[in-house]
Amino acid sequence: MILLGGVFLSYRYGVTHSMEIVTAASGPLELTLKGPGTFSALDSVNVSSRIQGLLVAVHVDRNDMVHKGELIADIASDDLESQLASAEASVDAARRAIEVSRSQLSQSETALQNARKSFDRQEALIRAGTTTQASYDGALATFRQAQADVTRANAVIAQAEADLRAAEANVRLNQAKLAETRIIAPFDGIVTVRQQNAGDMTTPGAPIVTLVDPGTIVVTARFDENAIQLVKPGQKARIGFSTGTEPALPATVYRLSREVDEETREFTVDIKPESLPDAWAIGRRGTAVVTTGVLSDVISLPLSAIVWDAGFPGVWHIESGRAKFARVTLGGASEDRIEILSGLAAGDEVISAPHGVYRGMRISPKGFS
Structure with a gap:
């Protein structure tokens, strides 16, 4: 047993192990995360419709480059086109009604002028006593009727103009609805996803394609x-x-x-x-x-050289050819190196990737015996 123990100790502390060694040296260190x-x-958007309808065409596919305002898809628009045609016909009818009303107003105004002249003449004659009361009363009645006809003609024109405004508003509404059957690109971009195809029933907010500005x-x-x-x-x-x-x-x-x-x-x-x-x-x-x-002038080591012992960082450095553990204080780090604030001095040799190292292990730099 003693012999075996001696052999073990001889192997453990007598055999030299070859390992990669780095030297702690001062120099600049780029700090990174x-x-x-x-x-x-x-800028990424799910292009969708604001109305429900049947998709009759989707004009773009994945990886297509599109420009702002370019047509993405079409929704069936037959019903809306009919509604727009009806609204436009209502506008034409309202305009014709205004023309007729204005013609009637012109006639009523001419009749009013004639009735006023006749009444004025009868009023002068009644004062002179050269006409009858019946003639005067008839002229007055005709004059008042002509005034009423002019007032009524103006009211008819006002109503016709209101009807025209309503019809024009209905045209704009139907034009807007019809425009919504054409889905267009909101900005220049690339189609990354196509979620719907021709024949699908699309609903408001349901993505048709996804557009990304590269x-x-x-x-x-x-x-x-x-x-x-x-x-x-x-x-x-x-x-x-x-x-x-x-x-x-x-x-x-x-x-x-x-x-x-x-x-x-x-x-x-x-x-x-x-x-x-x-x-x-x-x-x-x-x-x-x-x-x-x-950092301009610091001691740093490869991250692989750092080991942890009981929650504290340290390194295996070489002292008189043997491994010795030394605790260190760490500072800033780069992608593959870390600053050593204390525990090492410039020129100290450290095992760069210690695995299976123990205290007192005889170490030689790799490539040397």
């Missing part, structure tokens, strides 16, 4: 709430993908949300890429890296 994100668009596409990234004070609009960023074959996209922080998710304790940041990848799609996932600052 890294978080998952998805492609979304600031110029407003952003990547909405999520970060822990504790980092919210580090992120600001205008900061440089980049968007990466897990495929390994697509280059990262240069980007800029566009805006921050001012709401933290109560369950995940994360806030979101909209990051605008300088250009879009050929394979962009709404909802596609990526990884956002935001540059929050640059």
